[in-house]
Amino acid sequence: MFGLIEIKPGTFRGNLVNEVDINEYIKSYSLKTNTRWCVESSKMSTRFVCRKIFKCHHSSFHKKTPKENNKGKSKNNLYVKDGLPAVISIQNDHNHTVVSEEALSYLRPTKGLNIQFEAYFNSGLGISESIRIHEENIELKHGINSTELANAHINPKYRTVRYWYDEWKKLYLGPHSGIGVNKILEEKMYEYEKNNIIVKFQKDPFAITIITPIMQRAHNLKFAKDIAFVDSTASCDSQSHSVTFMLTACGIGAVPLAVMITKGQSLDDYIVVFKLLKEAVPLAFCSLGYRLQFLTDDSEAERQALQYVLPNSKSLLCRFHICQSVWCGLFEKKNSILILKIEKYFMENFKHNMIFQAYFSSRTYKFTGF
Numbered sequence: 001m002f003g004l005i006e007i008k009p010g011t012f013r014g015n016l017v018n019e020v021d022i023n024e025y026i027k028s029y030s031l032k033t034n035t036r037w038c039v040e041s042s043k044m045s046t047r048f049v050c051r052k053i054f055k056c057h058h059s060s061f062h063k064k065t066p067k068e069n070n071k072g073k074s075k076n077n078l079y080v081k082d083g084l085p086a087v088i089s090i091q092n093d094h095n096h097t098v099v100s101e102e103a104l105s106y107l108r109p110t111k112g113l114n115i116q117f118e119a120y121f122n123s124g125l126g127i128s129e130s131i132r133i134h135e136e137n138i139e140l141k142h143g144i145n146s147t148e149l150a151n152a153h154i155n156p157k158y159r160t161v162r163y164w165y166d167e168w169k170k171l172y173l174g175p176h177s178g179i180g181v182n183k184i185l186e187e188k189m190y191e192y193e194k195n196n197i198i199v200k201f202q203k204d205p206f207a208i209t210i211i212t213p214i215m216q217r218a219h220n221l222k223f224a225k226d227i228a229f230v231d232s233t234a235s236c237d238s239q240s241h242s243v244t245f246m247l248t249a250c251g252i253g254a255v256p257l258a259v260m261i262t263k264g265q266s267l268d269d270y271i272v273v274f275k276l277l278k279e280a281v282p283l284a285f286c287s288l289g290y291r292l293q294f295l296t297d298d299s300e301a302e303r304q305a306l307q308y309v310l311p312n313s314k315s316l317l318c319r320f321h322i323c324q325s326v327w328c329g330l331f332e333k334k335n336s337i338l339i340l341k342i343e344k345y346f347m348e349n350f351k352h353n354m355i356f357q358a359y360f361s362s363r364t365y366k367f368t369g370f
Contacts, residue, residue: 003084015083015086022052033092034099034104035094037057058103105157107151127161134155185199185201185208196213196216205263207269208262208273208276212256214256218250226248228248228294229247229296230296232245232297242263243259244260257284258281260276270302270304271309274310278309292314293315293316
């Protein structure tokens with residue numbers, strides 16, 4: 001805390017002795033008054049150790065005030081002798097409200113708030129989840145619809161949290177692409193091995209295979225050798241990486257066997273990542289080394305890669321994709337199939353094959369409830 005004495009209205013003497021003290025005082029004053037101050041000028045002179053003029057961020061920076069001639073007064077000043085060399089002049093007459101939602105949203109977040117959000121990121125939360133949790137904590141502390149929710153001192157804007165998240169991700173996870181990705185993977189390899197996580201990656205073409213301890217246990221299940229489900233999701237990030245999941249079925253549902261990340265969804269990408277899977281778990285699929293049957297999406301590259309890497313396995317197409325292809329073919333204009341004929345016969349059979357139990361009326365032309 002700073003010691004202040006008011007010598008006249010709006011003018012104080014305080015124990016600020018350097019530029020650091022000035023900046024700390026302005027931060028403290030901003031927090032207490034819900035204002036934001038910008039440096040208009042910072043001049044060096046022989047009369048002052050440090051002199052800064054601050055103005056509200058809503059004000060103009062072109063106003064000038066007459067300078068008082070204090071030549072020769074510093075040596076005989078009683079306040080300087082008492083350890084109060086700083087002169088603080090405050091003009092608290094704003095031409096705008098300082099408690100509105102818009103005015104509060106322009107305030108700068110505190111440094112401690114940045115550390116708090118880094119704790120959210122370290123616990124695995126993303127940007128939206130961190131903001132939601134933080135706002136819920138504010139509501140628990142100050143109540144619902146409180147003004148603190150609009151105060152950027154304690155509840156930062158989305159773009160601020162986005163910037164913090166990008167900086168945190170760059171520091172702990174590395175860049176999105178390039179040499180930095182491979183470097184951060186090599187640095188974290190010891191940490192993965194320490195936690196019994198198998199990570200295999202290749203630089204060109206870029207591919208990663210991840211086997212967690214739960215996945216390693218799943219490979220030892222008896223039904224791990226019967227059938228596996230392979231599903232890929234494209235364009236998962238700004239670099240358009242593809243994530244492929246491999247799962248098996250058991251008494252409690254689907255159990256993951258591997259997670260694979262590739263640059264794209266070409267045949268070469270899938271071949272590389274499936275080879276990394278064999279390298280990571282040589283005795284996979286209940287020590288058989290290969291899966292008897294793979295149930296895949298309608299991806300020719302994916303099926304050919306499985307046949308190339310695991311030639312003893314058999315690839316099956318998911319029933320959903322079969323019905324989807326048939327249904328799309330029925331509605332193609334070149335096939336000239338009437339809507340009424342589809343409505344009476346094909347729709348009920350299609351829903352029956354997809355294991356949907358829904359009532360379908362033959363009197364309507366809209367397939368409601370589907």
